[in-house]
Amino acid sequence: MIQKPLSEIAQMASALNDVSKFADVIVKGVSIDTRKIEAGNLFVPFKGERTDGHNFVADVIQNGGASAALWQKDVPNPPEDLPIIIVEDTTTALQELARSYRNSLDIKVVGITGSNGKTTTKDMTANLLAQKYKVQKTEGNFNNHLGLPLTLLRLREDTEVAVLEMGMSSKGEIEFLTKMGRPDAVIITNIGESHLLDLGSREAIADAKLEIIEGLQENGLIIFHGDEPLLLERLKDYTGNGQLKTFGASKDNDLYPVSIESVENGNKFKTNAGDETFYLPVLGNHNILNALAAMLAAEFLGVPFEKMNAGLASLKLTNMRMEISEGAHGEKIINDAYNASPTSMKAAIDLVANLSGYNRKILVLGDMLELGPLEEEYHYKLGSSIDAGKIDYVFTFGKLSEAITKGAIEVLGDDRAFSFQDKQQLSNELKKYVTGETIVLVKGSRGMALEEVVHALQK
Structure with missing residues (x-):
């Protein structure tokens, strides 16, 4: 510090x-x-x-x-x-103090932004880089106009690499943060629907996320989700001083998975970069894509692919991100209650739907906030997209999530989808449906505090 x-x-x-x-x-x-x-x-x-x-x-x-x-x-x-x-x-003085201190340090910086997966990708990137360097990363969600300066001021003078998460709620914020952090490599995880309330469209969100390039240092690296047309379109004519690399599921990317095998509490996967099999102790194919972005950043800073397995295998994510625990009846609980958007919610639901080894699968879903005037439609579409053959019950909490229930009732029926405005009532009813062979996904925006349901299941 x-x-x-x-x-x-x-x-x-x-x-x-x-x-x-x-x-x-x-x-x-x-x-x-x-x-x-x-x-x-x-x-x-x-x-x-x-x-x-x-x-x-x-x-x-x-x-x-x-x-x-x-x-x-x-x-x-x-x-x-x-x-x-x-x-x-x-x-302003806090920000200037942080800028001056950062400029005095001889460090490399990786900046990370995106609609979903920023914190997970930050944790992965820091773990991979720690195989070679002394690394510090953004703590919690200290990623805004106050959090980033505080993160910079906590850097030790012997730190070699800083991994900085950069969040936003409006246009211009990421440009301000990236010019303060001055990253050598930047990652844009994806473009989702978060902040539609503030920015109005996914196109505007893409423009705001791309502000992170403004602080990129000479000969830096821009890593972005190559399956996202909004990013591809905006970067196709890029003529700046950095190089571009893409990650994603398709073979058109610089780095992509060639095989994925689900194992208990995680996945094994191979990439097009070699024969190495990587183990990621985190559920969800979307997290493999986050890992690919982290791997490109680590490779750029000199960590070879063959040394990355140790960094991935020892990964511990920030709390309430695909955090697995056990309930009082032996049920498995996936606590992903830190945040939610239509994109991340759909990815988590698909993950649970495709898990094997459970005779009952239950979703506990809360409101997705900051989605703008179409928020009710987003919630309804999410509910109506649930696969009735793979999900047994849906419990929702919050006024907006009533629309999830309405959509879910259309595909599951009203005896398998329930809406609540009281978390204790929800928890009490939920307990009647769990057994030792049940898996429960708990996910909603931070303001819904759905970790309280997780705690109730554990009692």
Whole structure:
């Protein structure tokens, strides 16, 4: 993490005041949350709608372990007897501090974006690169205008490769992030329907994701899903300073699977790049495609394919992404409750539909958020696309998911598809249907908190 005297921090953050009295105070790391202050941290307060972080500055320095704090110029009465850096805007100062620190580091960077699979691909890429380098990656979903700066400021000076996830909700955000991170390689996992509410069309989403190229360093690598026409169309005439490589299911890609074998809790697969058989301890063919993207990035940075099996086989994904556990009745539970979109939801349902070894398959599905004016149609189409011969029961939670149930009833009947607005009621009813030979998929957008259903099944 960043570790510098306050005099340097003040210069990097464009201080407006004289900090010479506290010039030798050492800053170790940065925090924006008073509950997570660690010894020596620089505390960055923000003016919120309900609370103002500036109200806690004196306390976190005097009693909370922080060594210093930023202070926004338009907030009155900055404490004069404490190590305070006055700045025009605390958010901008945090970002400038991160940009300056990143520019001081001798590291390689892989930037990752896409509608689905960003975090999974990030975890895979970091694991593969760790076979050769000291690697750090974005923690959790710290992938926005605040999260990415905090991730950069947590990088150690001896880190050799940083794997940075870049998220967005509107046009221009990824361009801002990628110019801060300055990646040597970028991955665009896919183009889905997430953020239709903000951007209006998949075409606009594709344009926004492609902003990640704007920060690519000289002779960098652009890795993208070659089965996606929206990306192919936009990159066919690319004349920038990077090279292009594609991954996907079709043989038109630079890297594609030539065989896939389902095994317990994962898949074995081979690629067109050689005879090596890779084991991926994660369910779903879509995750094999994520692995291919990660493999191209690792190869670009010097990790040979023959060394990648160890990185894939030891993979542990961020929580609530295809996380397998067991319920109280011995049922297997796939907890994929971190997020959801029509594309990722369909992939997860297809995965469960095609699994063998279970005599009952149950879907627990929640609302998919931020889909715009056609959100009800997306939910209904998802429900009506469920294969009645491969899925036994559907339980949904949320107002939007009532449309999933309506669609599912058309193919399964009303005795196999049920809608709930109360998670406890859903969980109580669900328990009546599970046995030791049941598999349950739990998936919905983050705001639906469907992991509560998982926890209920485990009791």
